[in-house]
Structure formats: structure tokens, C-alpha cells
Amino acid sequence: MFILYRHTDIEWQLTPEDYSLILSPDRALDQVKKHYDLDQSHYNYFGFFELPARLSSRPQTWRRAQNGYADQVHDTVKDSLRTGWLIGIDRMKDWSSFNNPFYVDEKGNLVCESPAWYHEWYLREIIDGYKNAVARRNGVKASPTQRFSYGGNYAEPEQHAQAAKTINSKAAGRLLAAGGIYNGNIEDFAKTAQQLGGDAQSGYDQVLNETTVGAAIAITSVAAGLGLGGLGTISEISKLEKQVPSQSTLAAGAIRANKFSGNWQTSDLNAAVTKFAGNDPLVTMTNSGKRIYAHPVTGVQVVEDLTGNYFRISDPSLSGKRTYLNLDGVVPNNKILESGRQIGRTQSEYNEATHFNIPGRK
Known part of the structure; x- marks a missing residue:
């Protein structure tokens, strides 16, 4: 079966x-x-x-x-x-x-x-x-x-x-570097590249070196090192964002914005904070580089991505998986066609309707 x-x-x-x-x-x-x-x-x-x-x-x-x-x-x-x-x-x-x-x-x-x-x-x-x-x-x-x-x-x-054949090409080294990020175990993967010898260490260093390993590893360098020609699909971005260790996710917002922000609206962050989080919001920071402005009564949040230079509006009280709002304060599940007919938005269309570029930060 x-x-x-x-x-x-x-x-x-x-x-x-x-x-x-x-x-x-x-x-x-x-x-x-x-x-x-x-x-x-x-x-x-x-x-x-x-x-x-x-x-x-x-x-x-x-x-x-x-x-x-x-x-x-x-x-x-x-x-x-x-x-x-x-x-x-x-x-x-x-x-x-x-x-x-x-x-x-x-x-x-x-x-x-x-x-x-x-x-x-x-x-x-x-x-x-x-x-x-x-x-x-x-x-x-x-x-x-x-x-x-x-x-x-x-x-x-x-x-x-x-x-059991020994693989010691640059491609193997680049894959090991990506594997180190993917598994959150950079040291052991670096040792493996070193043990393989040949060009593996050189390939590893192309992706992870003194300038890329640290608090904000550039996920794009991993994609380039693997020869992916950039992160070609939404799934590849999501995979890296979800699986890389926390010290690397600081770059995830920038990668997402670089890939998709051309389809997002531009809107005033301060105006959105005032409208949805009030004049005296509760402000917190996350380890992944997001600043959250929360309304002290309603709990509605404006989530600013510092590396991606965009924000979203979230209502954690909503049930289901779509909890992000548009600028009118509603979940944009549907759209109206030119004919006047209403149809549901796909997930990518929903994402476009709930991400907002911050002007003057690109």
C-alpha cells in the first residue's frame, strides 16, 4: 500500500x-x-x-x-x-x-x-x-x-x-558548506571538507569564509555556491528560512524581499503602526531581526522586518493559517476580477497583498 x-x-x-x-x-x-x-x-x-x-x-x-x-x-x-x-x-x-x-x-x-x-x-x-x-x-x-x-x-x-568512493571536488565542498548551514552544524561539516582533501576545502571556502560565517550568513551565497542560480523557487527560500540555524536567519527577510518585493505595495510604516498598534504600542525584538509593534488592548501587531525593509500586519487572535491583514485591516482571502466576479486568492497572491515595502529604505 x-x-x-x-x-x-x-x-x-x-x-x-x-x-x-x-x-x-x-x-x-x-x-x-x-x-x-x-x-x-x-x-x-x-x-x-x-x-x-x-x-x-x-x-x-x-x-x-x-x-x-x-x-x-x-x-x-x-x-x-x-x-x-x-x-x-x-x-x-x-x-x-x-x-x-x-x-x-x-x-x-x-x-x-x-x-x-x-x-x-x-x-x-x-x-x-x-x-x-x-x-x-x-x-x-x-x-x-x-x-x-x-x-x-x-x-x-x-x-x-x-x-564509499571519495568525493573531493569543489562542488562537494560547496554542498558541505550548505549542509553545515542547513543542519546548524558548521564545524563538523568544515572538518569533513578538510578530511576529503582535494578541491573540497576550496569549494567549502567559496561559500563559508571569514566574511560570510557569523551573525548574518548571506543565504544567497549558499545558493550561488550550489550553482542554483539564485533561489529559484518559493520552496527553496522557505526551506532555507525554516532550516538554517538562528544566527543565519537574520538574512532571510532580505532574501525574501529581494525575490518578491517588486510585487508588494509601498506604505508608510509609522502610519500603519499608529492605525493598528495605537499611539503607545508594546515594542519587542525577535532573534530573527523583526521589530514588533503590538496594540496593548487588541493585540494586533505591525511586524517590521529590519533586513528586508518591509512590514506586515498580524492579528494573532484569528484562527486558521491566514492571520495577516491588508491596509484596510481585513484578511484579503478574495479578490474582485474586472468582470466583477469574486474569486479566492492563491497563497502567493495573498502574500503579495499582505507585504508592504517601507519607502526610502531600499
């Missing part, structure tokens, strides 16, 4: 033997379309890290949106599978090279046969999950996978230790 898991749950829910049965992102998406509800009209909001509802007796009502139209649930699940935030597995089917990217080699290590085909985070989530599952079982690894090709023939046993 096919099941979706969040990446944070796999090391607790899967045994070491299960990991070779994890499906590739494409094959997992094929199964999601059969077994999970992707109909956007059935959700008030659907974000990253969320599991869609599993279909029981009711049929799948989802149909792929036309080109150019948003298909939020499907696209979010697709991207989450690609980056390893969601993991699909079918324990009822035997291993095959077409469905399963990973196998356990003769030494009990989990190996991906074609790592270049998959996102770095997808590989890391699964391989780290396997290691943690083995550690929880007191170091007992899974038995070697009985491998079959797509056509059903046995694959020849590997006679070399490709999984």
Missing part, C-alpha cells in the same frame, strides 16, 4: 529495510494522484510540509489545471516530493530500478544509483533518515537489496564500493 510521510517522520516510522522501497518523486506523484485528494477546492489553505487528505471511498475529483492556472495542492505536493519534504513508499511491491532510486549494498549502506537525477535535499533526507533509523536499532543495518531491473531481470551484483 502506498503511503506518504513527512520527511521529519520517516526515521521514526520506517525501518532500515523500508528505505530501499522509497519511490522516486515522479513515481510517488503518480501514486499520490490515485490515493490522495488533490482537489484544491477541498482545502482552505495548503502549504509546504502538509500531507494531503487520503482518499477512502470517495473518488478522486482533481483534474490538472490548464496551463497558466494555479494548481496549488498538486504543485505543492510535487515540489515537496522533489525536495524530500514528503516521501512516498509502497511496501507491498518488490524493489525495481524503475520505481526505487535507493538500494542497500553489500556493506549495509543505503546507496542512490543515479544521484545526479535527484535534488540534493531529497538525497540527504533519505540517506540521513536511514542512518538515524539504523542508529535507533543499535547499529543493525538492513540486509542487501535483491535488485531487479525494470524488465524483471536480476541486476548484476556490484563488485566495487562506489558508495
